[in-house]
Amino acid sequence: MNKETNNREEESTGYAFTASERRRVFWLVLVLIPLSWASIKIVLPALPELGNVFHSTAGVKSSVSLYLIFFACSQPVWGGIVQKTSCRQTLFYSLFVTMIGTLIAMSSFNLPSYLLGRILEGVGMGAASPIGRTLFTDVFGRKELAHRMGVISGCAAIMPAVAPITGGYLMTYIDWRAIFGFFLLLCAAYFYFAFRWLPETRINSGDEGVVTTRKLIGTYFSILRNTHYWGYILPYAVMTGGLLGYYSAMPFWYHSQLGIAEDTFAYFAIPTVGVYLIGLIVAGLLIKKIDLEAILFLGMLLAFCTAVVTTILAILKVSGVASIVVVLSLYGFSAGLVSPNANAGVLAKFKKVAAPTAALIAVVLFGTAALTSIVTMNVHIRDTLWPVAGYLGTLSLIGLVAAYFWVWLPYRGKKG
Numbered sequence: 145m146n147k148e149t150n151n152r153e154e155e156s157t158g159y160a161f162t163a164s165e166r167r168r169v170f171w172l173v174l175v176l177i178p179l180s181w182a183s184i185k186i187v188l189p190a191l192p193e194l195g196n197v198f199h200s201t202a203g204v205k206s207s208v209s210l211y212l213i214f215f216a217c218s219q220p221v222w223g224g225i226v227q228k229t230s231c232r233q234t235l236f237y238s239l240f241v242t243m244i245g246t247l248i249a250m251s252s253f254n255l256p257s258y259l260l261g262r263i264l265e266g267v268g269m270g271a272a273s274p275i276g277r278t279l280f281t282d283v284f285g286r287k288e289l290a291h292r293m294g295v296i297s298g299c300a301a302i303m304p305a306v307a308p309i310t311g312g313y314l315m316t317y318i319d320w321r322a323i324f325g326f327f328l329l330l331c332a333a334y335f336y337f338a339f340r341w342l343p344e345t346r347i348n349s350g351d352e353g354v355v356t357t358r359k360l361i362g363t364y365f366s367i368l369r370n371t372h373y374w375g376y377i378l379p380y381a382v383m384t385g386g387l388l389g390y391y392s393a394m395p396f397w398y399h400s401q402l403g404i405a406e407d408t409f410a411y412f413a414i415p416t417v418g419v420y421l422i423g424l425i426v427a428g429l430l431i432k433k434i435d436l437e438a439i440l441f442l443g444m445l446l447a448f449c450t451a452v453v454t455t456i457l458a459i460l461k462v463s464g465v466a467s468i469v470v471v472l473s474l475y476g477f478s479a480g481l482v483s484p485n486a487n488a489g490v491l492a493k494f495k496k497v498a499a500p501t502a503a504l505i506a507v508v509l510f511g512t513a514a515l516t517s518i519v520t521m522n523v524h525i526r527d528t529l530w531p532v533a534g535y536l537g538t539l540s541l542i543g544l545v546a547a548y549f550w551v552w553l554p555y556r557g558k559k560g
Contacts, residue, residue: 168343173276173280173296174295176275176338177273178299178300179272179334180273181300181304182306182307183269186311186327187320188392188395188410189308189395190323192395192400192406193315194320197320200255203259204255205521207258208392209514209518211265215269216510216511216513216514217507217511218266218267218268219273219504219510220364220504220507222234222274222503223499223504224500224503226274227499230344232338234274236335236339238269239268239331240268241264241267243268245268246261246324247261247324248261250328273502274503277487280292280293281495289487289492293483293488294483297424297480297483301424304388305410305417308391308394308409308413309410310326311323312408313407316406316407360500364500364504367501372490373501373504375546375547375549375554377490377508378542378543378547379444379544380482380483380486381508381509381512382512382540383444383475384483385512386516388513389519389520390416390520391413392520392521394413397468397525404465417476419477420473420479423481424480424483426481427481428484436485436488437489437555439485440547440551442481445544447536447540447543450474450536451539451540458530458532462529463527463528467529471529475540478540491505520535
């Protein structure tokens with residue numbers, strides 16, 4: 145009886161939303177999260193050319209890491225604003241900052257102004273995760289949350305392929321400034337529709353009364369001290385952050401090192417994205433039959449097996465574009481299994497403080513992505529798979545250990 149009551153309480157959400165508002169929230173989040181991912185990746189085809197324009201390849205490489213760092217570090221700030229105000233109000237603040245940054249980057253004639261523009265873009269787009277995850281956590285129950293997060297992850301997953309391909313064509317047929325002009329139009333259009341359709345939302349806080357900065361800081365530390373949080377977030381960060389590091393390195397691996405054209409190399413992301421989507425579909429089917437903890441641990445096991453296979457290929461001296469695409473696609477499948485279930489697991493646990501939790505998820509994810517991007521953009525893969533094997537092995541081992549000790553063992557203990 146108690147178990148049934150708990151399940152009903154866990155699954156009953158969204159009472160503050162009408163059916164129409166729920167639909168509008170879903171579609172707006174469905175666009176917002178991929179838009180934030182597009183902002184990261186659409187500029188990648190222009191990076192080698194920007195190195196020539198600004199006379200600093202290293203400086204342009206740093207723009208990727210700076211974007212991701214400020215994207216990550218802005219998350220707790222936006223999460224606090226969401227918790228203290230509303231998702232709607234916070235969204236408009238963030239879109240304004242994003243559009244200012246895009247204008248600065250588009251009109252820049254030197255590296256410092258370009259970096260400033262990209263930093264502001266990162267700060268503004270950093271609100272997407274706390275807003276989107278908070279809205280979803282308010283509206284959907286635990287299992288439906290996993291399903292909906294799978295849909296969002298799938299849409300976001302195509303951005304590493306679609307965004308660079310789009311940017312590549314804009315770069316080839318117009319110039320690099322057209323990339324930022326196009327993204328600015330997307331942000332303006334989204335601002336218009338969000339202004340019309342996004343309802344005011346009420347955040348369910350774990351604390352009664354006014355949400356103060358001191359309470360928010362205490363909430364952040366409380367979440368960070370919880371091993372449940374790390375058990376889900378580390379697998380998610382090493383899988384998705386690992387893929388982001390690979391996507392950031394694509395122009396330097398495929399164009400600079402292997403000589404593939406700027407408007408062509410982005411197509412090599414399609415197999416990885418496609419297999420990632422297959423992983424999401426499989427995760428959606430499995431969640432109907434088994435618990436998300438089991439799916440998460442399975443995904444990490446498969447990721448570690450991929451690292452082992454990559455090591456064997458490196459020993460056999462296999463290298464080249466095809467081998468890189470194959471092993472990263474296998475890694476992408478595992479990421480598809482892990483991503484929605486890791487998100488649902490941690491958000492369901494900290495439902496009453498969803499905005500701060502969502503912010504910390506993104507801090508760890510994009511902080512990891514910034515670190516992996518620094519590594520991948522500076523390795524040489526022309527004649528060997530050893531750097532790729534070391535990269536995947538390190539990431540998958542971290543995620544596997546975290547999932548085993550902080551998710552799998554507690555889960556098996558409860559199952560008894």
